[in-house]
Amino acid sequence: xxxxxKQRANxxxxxxxxxxxAVEIAGERGYEGTSIAAVSxxxxxxxxxxxWHFKDKDDLIAxxxxxxxxxxxxxxxxxGEHSGTPRERVEQMAASVAKSLVDAPDFLxxxxxxxxxxxxxxxxxxxxxxxxxxxxxxxxxxxTAALLPDLDDASIDLLATYAVxxxxxxxxAHQTDxxxxxxxxxxxxxxxxxxxxxxxxxxxxxxxx
Amino acid sequence: xxxxxKQRANxxxxxxxxxxxAVEIAGERGYEGTSIAAVSxxxxxxxxxxxWHFKDKDDLIAxxxxxxxxxxxxxxxxxGEHSGTPRERVEQMAASVAKSLVDAPDFLxxxxxxxxxxxxxxxxxxxxxxxxxxxxxxxxxxxTAALLPDLDDASIDLLATYAVxxxxxxxxAHQTDxxxxxxxxxxxxxxxxxxxxxxxxxxxxxxxx
DNA sequence: TTCCAACTGTAGTGACCGATACAGCAACGG
DNA sequence: CCGTTGCTGTATCGGTCACTACAGTTGGAA
Numbered sequence: 287x288x289x290x291x292k293q294r295a296n297x298x299x300x301x302x303x304x305x306x307x308a309v310e311i312a313g314e315r316g317y318e319g320t321s322i323a324a325v326s327x328x329x330x331x332x333x334x335x336x337x338w339h340f341k342d343k344d345d346l347i348a349x350x351x352x353x354x355x356x357x358x359x360x361x362x363x364x365x366g367e368h369s370g371t372p373r374e375r376v377e378q379m380a381a382s383v384a385k386s387l388v389d390a391p392d393f394l395x396x397x398x399x400x401x402x403x404x405x406x407x408x409x410x411x412x413x414x415x416x417x418x419x420x421x422x423x424x425x426x427x428x429x430t431a432a433l434l435p436d437l438d439d440a441s442i443d444l445l446a447t448y449a450v451x452x453x454x455x456x457x458x459a460h461q462t463d464x465x466x467x468x469x470x471x472x473x474x475x476x477x478x479x480x481x482x483x484x485x486x487x488x489x490x491x492x493x494x495x
Numbered sequence: 496x497x498x499x500x501k502q503r504a505n506x507x508x509x510x511x512x513x514x515x516x517a518v519e520i521a522g523e524r525g526y527e528g529t530s531i532a533a534v535s536x537x538x539x540x541x542x543x544x545x546x547w548h549f550k551d552k553d554d555l556i557a558x559x560x561x562x563x564x565x566x567x568x569x570x571x572x573x574x575g576e577h578s579g580t581p582r583e584r585v586e587q588m589a590a591s592v593a594k595s596l597v598d599a600p601d602f603l604x605x606x607x608x609x610x611x612x613x614x615x616x617x618x619x620x621x622x623x624x625x626x627x628x629x630x631x632x633x634x635x636x637x638x639t640a641a642l643l644p645d646l647d648d649a650s651i652d653l654l655a656t657y658a659v660x661x662x663x664x665x666x667x668a669h670q671t672d673x674x675x676x677x678x679x680x681x682x683x684x685x686x687x688x689x690x691x692x693x694x695x696x697x698x699x700x701x702x703x704x
Numbered sequence: 705t706t707c708c709a710a711c712t713g714t715a716g717t718g719a720c721c722g723a724t725a726c727a728g729c730a731a732c733g734g
Numbered sequence: 735c736c737g738t739t740g741c742t743g744t745a746t747c748g749g750t751c752a753c754t755a756c757a758g759t760t761g762g763a764a
Binding site: 335339 | 741742743744
Binding site: 467 | 522523524525526527528604607608610611612613614615625653656657659660661662663664665666667668670671672676680681684685687688689691692695
Protein backbone atom coordinates (compact mmCIF):
# COMPACT_ATOMS: atom_id res chain seq x y z
CA UNK A 287 0.00 0.00 0.00
CA UNK A 288 1.36 3.40 -0.94
CA UNK A 289 2.15 6.06 1.55
CA UNK A 290 -0.62 8.65 2.02
CA UNK A 291 -0.48 11.02 -0.89
CA LYS A 292 1.03 14.36 -0.03
CA GLN A 293 -1.72 16.92 0.32
CA ARG A 294 -1.48 20.07 -1.66
CA ALA A 295 -0.13 23.18 -0.03
CA ASN A 296 -3.29 25.24 0.27
CA UNK A 297 -5.20 22.29 1.69
CA UNK A 298 -3.93 22.78 5.22
CA UNK A 299 -3.94 26.51 4.62
CA UNK A 300 -7.65 26.36 3.77
CA UNK A 301 -8.35 24.22 6.80
CA UNK A 302 -6.65 26.81 8.96
CA UNK A 303 -8.64 29.63 7.41
CA UNK A 304 -11.89 27.76 7.99
CA UNK A 305 -11.02 27.12 11.63
CA UNK A 306 -9.97 30.72 12.11
CA UNK A 307 -13.29 31.93 10.80
CA ALA A 308 -15.23 29.33 12.78
CA VAL A 309 -13.55 30.16 16.08
CA GLU A 310 -14.43 33.81 15.62
CA ILE A 311 -18.06 33.23 14.76
CA ALA A 312 -18.59 30.52 17.36
CA GLY A 313 -17.09 32.85 19.97
CA GLU A 314 -19.54 35.54 18.96
CA ARG A 315 -22.73 33.56 18.49
CA GLY A 316 -22.42 30.15 20.10
CA TYR A 317 -22.98 26.72 18.64
CA GLU A 318 -26.37 27.21 17.07
CA GLY A 319 -25.45 30.66 15.80
CA THR A 320 -22.42 29.40 13.91
CA SER A 321 -23.84 28.95 10.43
CA ILE A 322 -21.85 27.36 7.67
CA ALA A 323 -22.75 30.24 5.40
CA ALA A 324 -21.30 32.74 7.88
CA VAL A 325 -18.07 30.74 8.24
CA SER A 326 -17.89 30.44 4.48
CA UNK A 327 -18.33 34.17 4.02
CA UNK A 328 -15.69 35.06 6.61
CA UNK A 329 -13.02 32.70 5.36
CA UNK A 330 -13.77 33.26 1.68
CA UNK A 331 -14.15 29.58 0.84
CA UNK A 332 -17.33 27.97 -0.41
CA UNK A 333 -19.43 25.69 1.76
CA UNK A 334 -18.31 22.69 -0.26
CA UNK A 335 -14.74 23.25 0.93
CA UNK A 336 -15.88 23.31 4.54
CA UNK A 337 -17.69 20.02 4.00
CA TRP A 338 -14.66 18.56 2.30
CA HIS A 339 -12.48 19.32 5.34
CA PHE A 340 -15.08 18.51 7.98
CA LYS A 341 -17.76 15.87 8.08
CA ASP A 342 -20.50 18.19 9.33
CA LYS A 343 -21.04 21.21 11.51
CA ASP A 344 -20.59 19.22 14.69
CA ASP A 345 -17.24 17.95 13.45
CA LEU A 346 -16.19 21.50 12.63
CA ILE A 347 -17.02 22.79 16.10
CA ALA A 348 -15.23 19.87 17.72
CA UNK A 349 -12.15 20.60 15.62
CA UNK A 350 -12.32 24.23 16.69
CA UNK A 351 -12.38 23.17 20.33
CA UNK A 352 -9.47 20.79 19.85
CA UNK A 353 -7.29 23.31 18.06
CA UNK A 354 -8.10 25.99 20.63
CA UNK A 355 -7.12 23.58 23.37
CA UNK A 356 -3.73 22.95 21.76
CA UNK A 357 -3.20 26.68 21.35
CA UNK A 358 -4.05 27.26 24.99
CA UNK A 359 -1.71 24.53 26.19
CA UNK A 360 1.21 25.96 24.27
CA UNK A 361 0.40 29.47 25.47
CA UNK A 362 0.67 28.24 29.03
CA UNK A 363 4.28 27.60 29.95
CA UNK A 364 4.03 25.94 33.32
CA UNK A 365 7.31 26.47 35.17
CA GLY A 366 8.94 23.09 35.05
CA GLU A 367 11.57 23.83 37.64
CA HIS A 368 10.52 23.12 41.17
CA SER A 369 11.87 26.41 42.39
CA GLY A 370 10.83 28.50 45.32
CA THR A 371 8.52 27.89 48.21
CA PRO A 372 5.22 26.10 47.72
CA ARG A 373 3.45 29.44 48.06
CA GLU A 374 5.60 30.93 45.31
CA ARG A 375 5.00 27.93 43.10
CA VAL A 376 1.24 28.27 43.47
CA GLU A 377 1.49 31.94 42.61
CA GLN A 378 3.63 31.18 39.57
CA MET A 379 1.14 28.64 38.33
CA ALA A 380 -1.75 31.03 38.77
CA ALA A 381 0.13 33.74 36.90
CA SER A 382 0.92 31.33 34.11
CA VAL A 383 -2.68 30.24 33.76
CA ALA A 384 -3.88 33.83 33.84
CA LYS A 385 -1.45 34.85 31.12
CA SER A 386 -2.40 31.91 28.94
CA LEU A 387 -6.08 32.75 29.29
CA VAL A 388 -5.44 36.32 28.21
CA ASP A 389 -3.36 35.20 25.23
CA ALA A 390 -5.42 32.19 24.12
CA PRO A 391 -8.95 32.62 25.46
CA ASP A 392 -10.79 30.73 22.75
CA PHE A 393 -10.65 27.30 24.32
CA LEU A 394 -12.19 28.22 27.65
CA UNK A 395 -14.51 30.73 26.04
CA UNK A 396 -16.03 28.32 23.54
CA UNK A 397 -15.86 25.44 25.97
CA UNK A 398 -17.84 27.25 28.63
CA UNK A 399 -20.40 28.32 26.07
CA UNK A 400 -20.87 24.71 25.07
CA UNK A 401 -20.72 23.48 28.65
CA UNK A 402 -23.65 25.65 29.69
CA UNK A 403 -25.84 24.17 26.99
CA UNK A 404 -27.75 20.96 27.54
CA UNK A 405 -29.22 20.04 24.23
CA UNK A 406 -30.69 16.56 23.95
CA UNK A 407 -28.05 15.41 21.47
CA UNK A 408 -24.84 16.69 22.99
CA UNK A 409 -22.34 18.25 20.58
CA UNK A 410 -19.05 16.39 20.38
CA UNK A 411 -17.16 19.57 21.17
CA UNK A 412 -18.88 19.73 24.52
CA UNK A 413 -17.87 16.25 25.60
CA UNK A 414 -14.32 16.94 24.45
CA UNK A 415 -14.22 20.12 26.51
CA UNK A 416 -15.64 18.49 29.62
CA UNK A 417 -13.22 15.59 29.41
CA UNK A 418 -10.20 17.83 28.95
CA UNK A 419 -11.36 19.98 31.82
CA UNK A 420 -11.73 16.92 34.05
CA UNK A 421 -8.16 15.98 33.27
CA UNK A 422 -7.03 19.50 34.15
CA UNK A 423 -8.86 19.29 37.46
CA UNK A 424 -7.09 16.06 38.33
CA UNK A 425 -3.74 17.60 37.42
CA UNK A 426 -4.46 20.48 39.79
CA UNK A 427 -5.35 17.97 42.48
CA UNK A 428 -2.09 16.08 41.96
CA UNK A 429 -0.01 19.23 42.14
CA THR A 430 -1.86 20.31 45.25
CA ALA A 431 -1.17 16.96 46.85
CA ALA A 432 2.51 17.20 45.95
CA LEU A 433 2.89 20.70 47.32
CA LEU A 434 0.99 20.05 50.52
CA PRO A 435 1.47 16.40 51.49
CA ASP A 436 -0.40 16.77 54.77
CA LEU A 437 -3.76 17.39 53.10
CA ASP A 438 -6.30 14.57 53.12
CA ASP A 439 -7.95 13.49 49.90
CA ALA A 440 -11.27 15.16 50.53
CA SER A 441 -9.62 18.51 51.14
CA ILE A 442 -7.49 18.14 48.03
CA ASP A 443 -10.54 17.40 45.97
CA LEU A 444 -12.47 20.33 47.39
CA LEU A 445 -9.58 22.72 46.83
CA ALA A 446 -8.94 21.56 43.28
CA THR A 447 -12.60 21.80 42.38
CA TYR A 448 -12.80 25.26 43.86
CA ALA A 449 -9.59 26.33 42.17
CA VAL A 450 -10.65 25.53 38.62
CA UNK A 451 -14.29 26.52 39.05
CA UNK A 452 -13.44 29.90 40.49
CA UNK A 453 -10.85 30.38 37.76
CA UNK A 454 -13.61 29.86 35.22
CA UNK A 455 -15.61 32.57 36.90
CA UNK A 456 -12.73 35.03 36.92
CA UNK A 457 -12.17 34.31 33.25
CA UNK A 458 -15.81 34.97 32.42
CA ALA A 459 -15.71 38.25 34.29
CA HIS A 460 -12.69 39.24 32.23
CA GLN A 461 -14.35 38.21 28.98
CA THR A 462 -17.60 39.95 29.84
CA ASP A 463 -16.13 43.20 31.10
CA UNK A 464 -12.81 43.24 29.38
CA UNK A 465 -11.68 46.71 30.38
CA UNK A 466 -12.72 46.86 34.01
CA UNK A 467 -11.31 43.49 35.03
CA UNK A 468 -7.65 42.87 35.82
CA UNK A 469 -7.42 39.14 35.26
CA UNK A 470 -3.78 38.92 36.35
CA UNK A 471 -4.55 40.68 39.62
CA UNK A 472 -7.57 38.49 40.26
CA UNK A 473 -5.51 35.36 39.71
CA UNK A 474 -2.87 36.65 42.13
CA UNK A 475 -5.56 37.01 44.74
CA UNK A 476 -6.94 33.62 43.77
CA UNK A 477 -3.59 31.96 44.37
CA UNK A 478 -3.15 33.58 47.75
CA UNK A 479 -6.63 32.65 48.88
CA UNK A 480 -6.13 29.07 47.80
CA UNK A 481 -2.81 28.72 49.52
CA UNK A 482 -4.06 30.17 52.76
CA UNK A 483 -7.07 27.90 52.62
CA UNK A 484 -4.83 24.91 52.04
CA UNK A 485 -2.73 25.78 55.05
CA UNK A 486 -5.87 26.15 57.15
CA UNK A 487 -7.10 22.77 55.97
CA UNK A 488 -3.85 21.06 56.91
CA UNK A 489 -4.22 22.34 60.46
CA UNK A 490 -7.82 23.12 61.34
CA UNK A 491 -6.80 24.19 64.83
CA UNK A 492 -4.76 27.07 63.48
CA UNK A 493 -6.25 30.29 64.85
CA UNK A 494 -8.04 32.57 62.47
CA UNK A 495 -5.72 35.18 61.07
CA UNK B 496 -60.18 57.97 29.95
CA UNK B 497 -61.30 54.55 31.04
CA UNK B 498 -59.21 52.33 33.19
CA UNK B 499 -57.18 49.66 31.32
CA UNK B 500 -59.46 46.83 30.44
CA LYS B 501 -59.08 43.80 32.63
CA GLN B 502 -57.32 41.10 30.73
CA ARG B 503 -58.92 37.75 30.41
CA ALA B 504 -57.99 35.04 32.83
CA ASN B 505 -56.04 32.75 30.57
CA UNK B 506 -54.15 35.68 29.12
CA UNK B 507 -51.69 35.82 32.00
CA UNK B 508 -51.89 32.05 32.25
CA UNK B 509 -50.83 31.74 28.62
CA UNK B 510 -48.04 34.23 29.14
CA UNK B 511 -46.79 32.14 32.03
CA UNK B 512 -46.93 28.96 29.98
CA UNK B 513 -44.98 30.61 27.17
CA UNK B 514 -42.30 31.83 29.57
CA UNK B 515 -42.10 28.44 31.25
CA UNK B 516 -41.49 26.78 27.91
CA ALA B 517 -39.05 29.46 26.80
CA VAL B 518 -36.93 29.24 29.94
CA GLU B 519 -36.61 25.50 29.47
CA ILE B 520 -35.61 25.65 25.84
CA ALA B 521 -33.33 28.65 26.23
CA GLY B 522 -31.60 26.86 29.09
CA GLU B 523 -31.05 23.86 26.87
CA ARG B 524 -30.05 25.49 23.61
CA GLY B 525 -29.12 29.11 24.17
CA TYR B 526 -30.39 32.22 22.48
CA GLU B 527 -30.04 31.24 18.86
CA GLY B 528 -31.28 27.73 19.54
CA THR B 529 -34.52 28.94 21.11
CA SER B 530 -36.89 28.75 18.17
CA ILE B 531 -40.40 30.10 18.36
CA ALA B 532 -41.68 26.85 16.90
CA ALA B 533 -40.04 24.86 19.70
CA VAL B 534 -41.47 27.14 22.38
CA SER B 535 -44.85 26.92 20.70
CA UNK B 536 -44.71 23.14 20.65
CA UNK B 537 -43.70 22.86 24.29
CA UNK B 538 -46.31 25.25 25.67
CA UNK B 539 -49.08 24.09 23.36
CA UNK B 540 -49.91 27.58 22.10
CA UNK B 541 -49.57 28.70 18.50
CA UNK B 542 -46.85 31.08 17.38
CA UNK B 543 -49.38 33.84 16.92
CA UNK B 544 -50.08 33.77 20.66
CA UNK B 545 -46.41 34.14 21.42
CA UNK B 546 -46.24 37.13 19.11
CA TRP B 547 -49.32 38.60 20.69
CA HIS B 548 -47.70 38.50 24.14
CA PHE B 549 -44.21 39.44 23.02
CA LYS B 550 -43.01 41.82 20.36
CA ASP B 551 -40.39 39.48 18.94
CA LYS B 552 -37.97 36.77 19.97
CA ASP B 553 -35.60 39.24 21.57
CA ASP B 554 -38.43 40.60 23.70
CA LEU B 555 -39.36 37.08 24.75
CA ILE B 556 -35.85 36.23 25.87
CA ALA B 557 -35.57 39.49 27.77
CA UNK B 558 -38.83 38.74 29.53
CA UNK B 559 -37.51 35.29 30.43
CA UNK B 560 -34.41 36.87 31.96
CA UNK B 561 -36.45 39.38 33.91
CA UNK B 562 -38.85 36.82 35.31
CA UNK B 563 -36.00 34.49 36.22
CA UNK B 564 -34.31 37.33 38.03
CA UNK B 565 -37.41 38.01 40.10
CA UNK B 566 -37.72 34.31 40.89
CA UNK B 567 -34.10 34.21 41.98
CA UNK B 568 -34.43 37.28 44.18
CA UNK B 569 -37.42 35.83 46.01
CA UNK B 570 -35.67 32.48 46.38
CA UNK B 571 -32.81 34.24 48.15
CA UNK B 572 -33.83 35.30 51.62
CA UNK B 573 -30.93 37.40 52.79
CA UNK B 574 -30.90 37.42 56.59
CA GLY B 575 -32.05 40.92 57.43
CA GLU B 576 -31.02 40.81 61.08
CA HIS B 577 -27.51 41.94 61.74
CA SER B 578 -26.83 38.99 63.94
CA GLY B 579 -23.61 37.24 64.71
CA THR B 580 -20.01 38.10 64.01
CA PRO B 581 -18.99 39.49 60.63
CA ARG B 582 -17.54 36.09 59.76
CA GLU B 583 -20.83 34.43 60.56
CA ARG B 584 -22.73 37.00 58.55
CA VAL B 585 -20.55 36.40 55.50
CA GLU B 586 -21.11 32.67 55.85
CA GLN B 587 -24.85 33.17 56.17
CA MET B 588 -24.92 35.27 53.03
CA ALA B 589 -22.93 32.72 51.08
CA ALA B 590 -25.23 29.94 52.22
CA SER B 591 -28.25 31.96 51.24
CA VAL B 592 -26.88 32.67 47.79
CA ALA B 593 -25.92 29.04 47.30
CA LYS B 594 -29.37 27.85 48.26
CA SER B 595 -31.06 30.35 45.97
CA LEU B 596 -28.89 29.25 43.07
CA VAL B 597 -29.83 25.63 43.64
CA ASP B 598 -33.52 26.46 43.87
CA ALA B 599 -33.73 29.08 41.11
CA PRO B 600 -30.81 28.55 38.75
CA ASP B 601 -32.43 29.88 35.59
CA PHE B 602 -31.44 33.50 35.94
CA LEU B 603 -27.73 32.94 36.33
CA UNK B 604 -27.74 30.05 33.91
CA UNK B 605 -29.38 31.93 31.05
CA UNK B 606 -27.62 35.13 31.94
CA UNK B 607 -24.19 33.57 31.75
CA UNK B 608 -25.05 31.92 28.45
CA UNK B 609 -26.01 35.30 27.05
CA UNK B 610 -23.09 37.04 28.71
CA UNK B 611 -20.57 34.81 26.98
CA UNK B 612 -21.96 35.67 23.56
CA UNK B 613 -20.82 38.77 21.72
CA UNK B 614 -23.05 39.07 18.71
CA UNK B 615 -22.85 42.33 16.82
CA UNK B 616 -26.39 43.30 17.76
CA UNK B 617 -26.55 42.54 21.44
CA UNK B 618 -29.74 40.88 22.68
CA UNK B 619 -31.67 42.97 25.17
CA UNK B 620 -31.64 40.12 27.66
CA UNK B 621 -27.88 40.30 27.78
CA UNK B 622 -27.74 43.96 28.68
CA UNK B 623 -30.42 43.43 31.30
CA UNK B 624 -28.41 40.61 32.85
CA UNK B 625 -25.15 42.53 32.85
CA UNK B 626 -26.77 45.57 34.43
CA UNK B 627 -28.45 43.55 37.15
CA UNK B 628 -25.21 41.77 37.82
CA UNK B 629 -23.34 45.06 38.12
CA UNK B 630 -25.86 46.20 40.72
CA UNK B 631 -25.36 42.96 42.62
CA UNK B 632 -21.61 43.47 42.55
CA UNK B 633 -21.99 46.93 44.04
CA UNK B 634 -24.28 45.57 46.75
CA UNK B 635 -21.61 43.03 47.66
CA UNK B 636 -19.05 45.82 47.78
CA UNK B 637 -21.26 47.89 50.09
CA UNK B 638 -21.85 45.00 52.44
CA THR B 639 -18.15 44.23 52.47
CA ALA B 640 -17.38 47.83 53.33
CA ALA B 641 -19.95 47.80 56.13
CA LEU B 642 -18.65 44.58 57.63
CA LEU B 643 -14.99 45.54 57.42
CA PRO B 644 -14.70 49.29 57.76
CA ASP B 645 -10.92 49.26 57.73
CA LEU B 646 -10.66 48.13 54.12
CA ASP B 647 -9.65 50.67 51.51
CA ASP B 648 -11.76 51.12 48.39
CA ALA B 649 -9.43 49.26 46.04
CA SER B 650 -9.42 46.20 48.26
CA ILE B 651 -13.18 46.29 48.59
CA ASP B 652 -13.55 46.45 44.85
CA LEU B 653 -11.13 43.62 44.28
CA LEU B 654 -12.80 41.42 46.88
CA ALA B 655 -16.32 42.10 45.58
CA THR B 656 -15.27 41.40 42.01
CA TYR B 657 -13.60 38.19 43.05
CA ALA B 658 -16.55 37.17 45.19
CA VAL B 659 -19.18 37.36 42.47
CA UNK B 660 -16.93 36.12 39.66
CA UNK B 661 -15.82 33.06 41.58
CA UNK B 662 -19.41 32.42 42.61
CA UNK B 663 -20.31 32.32 38.92
CA UNK B 664 -17.64 29.71 38.37
CA UNK B 665 -18.82 27.55 41.25
CA UNK B 666 -22.34 27.76 39.89
CA UNK B 667 -21.23 26.67 36.44
CA ALA B 668 -19.37 23.72 37.90
CA HIS B 669 -22.54 22.71 39.68
CA GLN B 670 -24.64 23.09 36.55
CA THR B 671 -22.16 21.22 34.41
CA ASP B 672 -21.48 18.35 36.74
CA UNK B 673 -24.61 18.32 38.81
CA UNK B 674 -23.96 15.15 40.77
CA UNK B 675 -20.28 15.47 41.61
CA UNK B 676 -20.41 19.06 42.83
CA UNK B 677 -21.57 20.10 46.30
CA UNK B 678 -22.48 23.72 45.67
CA UNK B 679 -23.33 24.40 49.30
CA UNK B 680 -19.96 23.10 50.46
CA UNK B 681 -18.13 25.09 47.83
CA UNK B 682 -19.88 28.25 48.90
CA UNK B 683 -18.95 27.58 52.51
CA UNK B 684 -15.32 27.37 51.46
CA UNK B 685 -15.80 30.45 49.31
CA UNK B 686 -17.08 32.47 52.26
CA UNK B 687 -14.21 31.40 54.47
CA UNK B 688 -11.59 32.21 51.85
CA UNK B 689 -13.11 35.62 51.25
CA UNK B 690 -13.26 36.49 54.89
CA UNK B 691 -9.70 35.44 55.57
CA UNK B 692 -8.54 37.41 52.56
CA UNK B 693 -10.43 40.46 53.77
CA UNK B 694 -8.75 40.22 57.16
CA UNK B 695 -5.38 39.92 55.50
CA UNK B 696 -6.07 42.96 53.37
CA UNK B 697 -7.02 45.08 56.38
CA UNK B 698 -3.65 44.33 57.95
CA UNK B 699 -1.02 43.39 55.36
CA UNK B 700 1.57 42.93 58.10
CA UNK B 701 -0.36 40.05 59.60
CA UNK B 702 1.85 36.98 59.42
CA UNK B 703 0.87 34.24 57.02
CA UNK B 704 -1.20 31.61 58.77
C1' DT C 705 -78.20 42.31 22.73
C1' DT C 706 -74.41 44.60 20.80
C1' DC C 707 -69.82 45.75 20.71
C1' DC C 708 -65.10 45.52 21.20
C1' DA C 709 -60.85 44.09 23.15
C1' DA C 710 -58.36 39.99 24.28
C1' DC C 711 -56.74 36.30 22.62
C1' DT C 712 -56.31 31.80 19.42
C1' DG C 713 -56.09 29.05 14.96
C1' DT C 714 -54.73 28.57 10.12
C1' DA C 715 -51.96 29.41 6.68
C1' DG C 716 -48.82 31.35 4.86
C1' DT C 717 -44.28 34.85 3.71
C1' DG C 718 -39.28 35.13 2.05
C1' DA C 719 -34.96 34.16 4.07
C1' DC C 720 -31.95 31.22 5.80
C1' DC C 721 -30.47 26.60 7.56
C1' DG C 722 -27.27 22.27 7.07
C1' DA C 723 -26.04 19.38 3.67
C1' DT C 724 -25.29 17.40 -1.05
C1' DA C 725 -24.53 16.62 -6.11
C1' DC C 726 -21.45 17.25 -9.37
C1' DA C 727 -18.56 19.33 -12.69
C1' DG C 728 -14.13 21.53 -13.04
C1' DC C 729 -9.45 22.65 -11.97
C1' DA C 730 -4.59 22.17 -10.45
C1' DA C 731 -0.83 19.28 -9.35
C1' DC C 732 1.37 15.23 -8.89
C1' DG C 733 3.06 10.13 -9.98
C1' DG C 734 3.30 7.11 -13.60
C1' DC D 735 0.88 12.24 -21.96
C1' DC D 736 -2.61 10.15 -18.81
C1' DG D 737 -5.06 9.14 -14.63
C1' DT D 738 -5.74 9.91 -9.97
C1' DT D 739 -6.21 12.79 -6.07
C1' DG D 740 -7.00 17.12 -3.54
C1' DC D 741 -9.71 20.76 -3.47
C1' DT D 742 -12.93 24.50 -5.31
C1' DG D 743 -17.17 26.62 -7.71
C1' DT D 744 -22.05 26.47 -8.71
C1' DA D 745 -26.36 25.22 -7.95
C1' DT D 746 -29.66 23.27 -5.43
C1' DC D 747 -32.16 20.24 -2.09
C1' DG D 748 -35.93 19.84 1.59
C1' DG D 749 -36.53 21.78 6.03
C1' DT D 750 -36.77 25.26 9.43
C1' DC D 751 -36.28 30.04 10.69
C1' DA D 752 -38.62 34.52 12.60
C1' DC D 753 -42.50 36.68 11.65
C1' DT D 754 -47.23 38.13 9.76
C1' DA D 755 -52.00 38.45 7.75
C1' DC D 756 -56.26 37.56 8.97
C1' DA D 757 -60.33 35.23 10.19
C1' DG D 758 -62.31 33.15 14.12
C1' DT D 759 -63.70 32.85 19.16
C1' DT D 760 -64.64 34.32 23.74
C1' DG D 761 -66.19 37.06 27.48
C1' DG D 762 -67.05 41.14 29.95
C1' DA D 763 -68.86 46.05 29.51
C1' DA D 764 -72.46 49.17 27.78
